[in-house]
Amino acid sequence: MSVAQVKRIAIxxxxxxxxxxxIALLIVFTIYPLIYNVWLSFHEFVPRKRTLAFVGFDxxxxxxxxxxxxxxxxxxxxxxxxxxxxxLVLGMAVALLLDAELPGFGALRAILSxxxxxxxxxxxxxxxxxxxxxxxxxxxxxxxxxxxxxSTPILATSSLAxxxxxxxxxxxxxxxxxxIFMAGLRSLPTEPYEAAMIDGASSFQMFRRLTxxxxxxxIAVAILLRGIDLFRVFDYVFVMTSGGPGTSTYTLSLYAxxxxxxxxxxxxxxxxxxxxxxxxxxxxxxxxxxxxxxW
Amino acid sequence: xxxxxxxRTLRTIAGWLVVGAFFFPIYFWTSVAFRDAKEIFNWPPIxxxxxxxxxxxxxxxxxxxxxxxxxxEAVTPGGGNFYMGPRLWDSIVVASLSTxxxxxxxxxxxxxxxxxxxxxxxxxxxxxxxxxxMPPVAVAIPMFxxxxxxxxxxxxxxVILIHxxxxxxxxxxxxxxxxxxxxxxxxxxxLLDGASRWTIFRRIVLPMAKGGIAATAVLCFIFxxxxxxxxxxLTQTGLKTVxxxxxxxxTSIGTAWGNMAALGAAAIVPAFIxxxxxxRHLVRGLTMGSLxx
Numbered sequence: 001m002s003v004a005q006v007k008r009i010a011i012x013x014x015x016x017x018x019x020x021x022x023i024a025l026l027i028v029f030t031i032y033p034l035i036y037n038v039w040l041s042f043h044e045f046v047p048r049k050r051t052l053a054f055v056g057f058d059x060x061x062x063x064x065x066x067x068x069x070x071x072x073x074x075x076x077x078x079x080x081x082x083x084x085x086x087x088l089v090l091g092m093a094v095a096l097l098l099d100a101e102l103p104g105f106g107a108l109r110a111i112l113s114x115x116x117x118x119x120x121x122x123x124x125x126x127x128x129x130x131x132x133x134x135x136x137x138x139x140x141x142x143x144x145x146x147x148x149x150x151s152t153p154i155l156a157t158s159s160l161a162x163x164x165x166x167x168x169x170x171x172x173x174x175x176x177x178x179x180i181f182m183a184g185l186r187s188l189p190t191e192p193y194e195a196a197m198i199d200g201a202s203s204f205q206m207f208r209r210l211t212x213x214x215x216x217x218x219i220a221v222a223i224l225l226r227g228i229d230l231f232r233v234f235d236y237v238f239v240m241t242s243g244g245p246g247t248s249t250y251t252l253s254l255y256a257x258x259x260x261x262x263x264x265x266x267x268x269x270x271x272x273x274x275x276x277x278x279x280x281x282x283x284x285x286x287x288x289x290x291x292x293x294x295w
Numbered sequence: 296x297x298x299x300x301x302x303r304t305l306r307t308i309a310g311w312l313v314v315g316a317f318f319f320p321i322y323f324w325t326s327v328a329f330r331d332a333k334e335i336f337n338w339p340p341i342x343x344x345x346x347x348x349x350x351x352x353x354x355x356x357x358x359x360x361x362x363x364x365x366x367x368e369a370v371t372p373g374g375g376n377f378y379m380g381p382r383l384w385d386s387i388v389v390a391s392l393s394t395x396x397x398x399x400x401x402x403x404x405x406x407x408x409x410x411x412x413x414x415x416x417x418x419x420x421x422x423x424x425x426x427x428x429m430p431p432v433a434v435a436i437p438m439f440x441x442x443x444x445x446x447x448x449x450x451x452x453x454v455i456l457i458h459x460x461x462x463x464x465x466x467x468x469x470x471x472x473x474x475x476x477x478x479x480x481x482x483x484x485x486l487l488d489g490a491s492r493w494t495i496f497r498r499i500v501l502p503m504a505k506g507g508i509a510a511t512a513v514l515c516f517i518f519x520x521x522x523x524x525x526x527x528x529l530t531q532t533g534l535k536t537v538x539x540x541x542x543x544x545x546t547s548i549g550t551a552w553g554n555m556a557a558l559g560a561a562a563i564v565p566a567f568i569x570x571x572x573x574x575r576h577l578v579r580g581l582t583m584g585s586l587x588x
Contacts, residue, residue, distance in 0.1 A: 013492070018407035019419070021400045022467065029434065029460040030426045036437035094313055102307045108314045113577060114321055117566035119521035119538035122559045126324045129552055137323060137340040175317060176581060183578040183586060221585045232430035235523045239542055253432045253524075260436050261528065273433035284428045295420055295468055295585055 037277075040270035047264060059271040069272065071247050072255040076276075079162065079251060080230045083169050087226060088219070090170070091177025096207075098178065099185045109182065112175040120172065120235035127168035128240050131155055138167075155241055158248040165236050165249055173229075177222055184218035185211070220291035224284060231280050252276040321563075328352065328556035335552050351557035355379045377544070377554040385534040386562070389454050389526075390519040396459030397515045398508065401466035406496050408467070409474035410482055420468070427464035427583070434461075435528040442529055449533035454526060458519040465518070465583050466511050472584030473507025474500060510576035513569045520566055537562040 041059050043052040063069055098105055115123070130138040133153035142148035154164040188211065196206050212219075234253040237243060243250040243258070253276060260269025287293070298306070327335055329347040349360045357378040408420060438457060439448070447453035477500060485495045501508070526539045535543075537558060544555040570577065579587050 013411060015407035015411040015413045015416075018403045018411075022404035022423075022463065025400060025460055025463060026423070026426060029463070030429060032441070033429075033434050033437035036441070037433060040437065040440075097306065097313065098310050100303075100306060100310075102303060102310065104307070105310060108310055110571060110574060111314050111318055113570055113574070114563075114567050115317060116581070117517050117521065117570045118321075118559075118563050119523065119541075121521075121523045121538040122541055122562070123320075125541055125555060125559065126320050129327065129550075129556075130320065130323065135336045135338050135340055137342065140338070140340050171317065171320060180578055180582060180586065218586060221582050225582060228428050232432070234432065235538075238523070238527075253430055256432045256436070257524070257528070260439075266436070266440075270436055273430060273436055276430050277428075277433040280428050280430060281425065285425070293585075295424055295583070 034277075037270045037274045040267055041274055042267070044267035045264055052266070055267065059267050062268060063271050063275065068247060068250065068255065069252075069275075072250045072252045075162065075248070075250055076231060076233070076252045079166065079169075079233060080227065083166055083173070083230050084223065084227055086166075086170050087174050087177050088223070090174050091222075092181055094174065094178045095181035095185060099182055109179065112178055115172045115175045116179075118172065120168075121239050123168050123172045124165075124236045124239040127164070127171070128155065131164050131167070156245055158245050161241050161245060161249050165240050168236050168240065169230075169233070173226060176226065180218060180222045181215070184215050188214050216291075217293070220287075220293050224287055224291070224293055227287070228280060228284055231283070232276065252279075324556050325560045327552055328560045330553055332553060351553040352561070355554050355557045355561070356383075377551060379537075379540060379558050382535050382537060382540045383558075383561070385451075386520060386536040388451060389458060389534070389536055390516045392451075392455045393458035393462065393519045394512050394515040396455060397462040397466045398470075398512050400459075401463060401470050401511070402501070402508065405467050405470035405474055406500060408471050410479060410492075420471075423464050423467050424583075431461075431524040435525055438525075439528055448529060449531045451534060453529055454534065454536075457525045457529060458522060461522065461525065462515040462518055465580075466515055469511045469514070469580055469584040470504070470507065472579065472587065473504045473511070476507070476587075477503050507576065510573040510580055513573045514580045517566050517570065520562070 040052075042054060042056060044055045044059065045051075046053050098108060118126075127138070130136045131154045133139050133150070133156075139148060139150075139154065143150050148154070152160070154160045192210050192214075193206060196210060201209070232253050233251050234257065237249050237251050237254050238257075241249045243254050252272065256269050256272035256276060258269075259265045259272060323342070326342075326345060328351055329349070330341075330345050331348055331350070334341050334345045352358075353360055354377045357380050408416060434457075442448045442453050447456070481499060481503075482495050485499060486492075490498075520536070521538060522536070523538045526536045530539070541555050541558060544551045544558075573580065579585075
């Protein structure tokens with residue numbers, strides 16, 4: 001390309017030269033993996049021959065009949081619902097509490113943002129240590145409060161393991177909600193509240209009738225972004241429980257990963273991860289439509 | 296709103312208690328980094344009353360700090376199973392270069408998305424947003440095979456590429472929101488004066504958006520710094536970043552909690568300092584440019 005040509009492209013108002021690098025990378029990152037996954041889901045690795053063999057719809061039929069897949073889907077949904085609910089409610093409560101100009105509250109906001117920069121894998125390790133039945137500080141507190149028996153290891157008990165993982169999740173990401181909600185609360189107009197005060201509204205009524213509706217866009221964005229991450233949870237379960245005990249903390253992402261890289265079921269792993277992708281895409285786009293979130 | 300002195304005091308105390316509860320795990324983890332094994336494996340667990348030692352840091356970074364808090368024996372520097380200096384370097388290289396990649400590509404694209412009207416712009420933004428929804432595992436599986444084909448497995452280039460790509464949706468949408476803040480009239484009057492788009496971009500818009508670009512870069516850096524699944528999947532022995540290498544402290548004879556905490560604490564401190572620098576833009580960053588503070 002001559003210098004004159006380059007200049008002409010730069011001067012012209014076409015957005016495509018500006019977007020070209022992004023488009024190229026997005027094709028490599030999204031379109032190609034997607035096609036590859038679809039292709040892979042119709043094949044399976046044959047260890048004996050060390051090649052991929054075409055298996056038709058076998059993987060998809062296996063998926064439908066796989067109780068572990070349905071179990072993982074259930075665990076993922078349970079994790080998603082519990083974490084999102086607790087983080088939203090707790091996040092809003094803490095945001096309302098901290099939404100005031102009181103001594104040191106600026107510093108409190110900074111301290112809260114600390115949890116967000118910790119690698120989730122390391123946060124998982126922190127809670128693994130704190131929940132250790134022999135010397136964990138959290139086990140000790142729960143034990144002292146009479147909630148937990150000393151002989152019960154949280155992460156090694158099927159009925160409790162998911163709660164143990166959720167503790168790390170909720171600890172790390174409730175501040176995400178707090179910070180977003182606080183920013184939202186600070187940008188609210190004061191007039192409606194003054195009018196409501198004159199009318200003698202209670203603070204709960206004001207929260208229900210004024211704060212929540214005016215915060216709906218903020219809440220919707222928080223739900224969307226956190227929800228996406230919750231549905232693909234991997235790091236915590238990988239380092240804390242590896243899906244166990246039994247299959248009690250097997251999430252969809254972890255199951256897909258293990259099928260591919262631990263059991264070399266490449267085709268089935270791709271089928272699982274593709275399923276997880278489709279579910280997230282459908283749910284997230286549906287939510288964007290319904291909640292009218294716009295970028 | 297008027298609140299009595301009593302309510303204000305109560306609220307201050309409650310605020311500090313709640314945040315204190317969130318801070319506790321960070322305190323505890325950091326304190327474990329300064330403990331001997333004896334004081335980690337204790338029941339009841341020791342919370343404040345431990346004897347600090349820098350031994351874990353010395354082992355992890357292969358250095359002798361030349362001092363100790365008490366009468367602990369010295370450690371021979373360099374080597375050792377828990378020597379993690381190179382892994383910290385891996386993290387820094389990957390996070391920095393992947394950030395550069397994401398920022399360069401995203402500033403160009405965001406400028407066009409913010410300033411130029413073209414058909415399909417809205418759909419394009421949605422496409423960028425939807426890539427943020429892809430589960431990492433759905434990308435990592437095909438990428439593993441593609442990387443294998445192109446000999447990118449276990450290389451800096453491979454991880455830098457994938458982290459840069461991973462951060463593109465955030466970088467594009469966030470930078471677009473920063474560019475949107477700069478009045479379009481500035482561009483238009485410069486265009487009338489005969490300046491090219493490229494000149495306007497470089498001489499006017501980029502300098503004006505400096506703060507926003509810096510904030511975006513910090514977030515990209517942190518997301519690469521904390522990323523787990525891609526590094527776990529796409530590297531073997533050539534390189535490993537801090538979050539992934541932390542899991543190797545779990546050995547058959549037990550977990551080296553002290554060393555792991557030392558590495559973890561050392562990895563968290565720089566991330567926390569950088570996030571403090573961009574507090575002003577934090578919420579905008581966390582919401583990918585959707586909410587402005």
